[in-house]
Amino acid sequence: MKYTSELLTLYAGTLVLIGVALLFMPEGFSMAMNYEETAAHALFAQLLGAAFIGFAASNWIVRHAPVGGIYGRAVVLGNQAFSLVGALALIGGFPARPGPAVWVLLVVFAGGAVLHGMLLLRGPQLSGS
Template identity: 35%
Template structure:
């Protein structure tokens, strides 16, 4: 199995989630309008909370980027990211297959979520320390 550098994975996922979270938090009305949803108080609040959730994971990943991750090391961080990305990708794929297949931005987010989900799954069940000569 190819070694995945946890520091690069954690940093890139933190940046991905941070940009996504800031966008969702600061532009909830525009995002709701893009998906033809009403910008009512509850939907705005829920959208802002979703952005907060994304930024919280971004901070978690940024702060843990120097930790050993994989196997038994930092397992809660790895499992949280697997849940976030793997199941998030599943929900996004379902949305793309039913309603929003022409939305290129959503395709990009779905591809990002899918790749991060797979990478964190590999890290969680893999050996955190590469064998000699592995790159």
């Protein structure tokens, strides 16, 4: 993949923005998902926000390193598992009337699963090769 660094930077930025929103505005997130606001929803939204910020940090750190194939496998595999399981969980529990936040999360999770799946299955594009 030619633009690995740019894609990882974009993905990290997206994750941190969503993570901060989940961390500091869990009530608004629950409303945007068309869920009734409870203390449990707020807690789980904040925990999901913490996970997003953690994965954003790992993507930000490796954005300029060779990633793909055997390089950066731990980061790529961790992101792949997080994204794929998140997308499958959203699809499995898809609400009858999804709010806009459900669609945003599904696009982010599915996009991350595709991006990190491609990184996992190919070698890095090293400069000069």
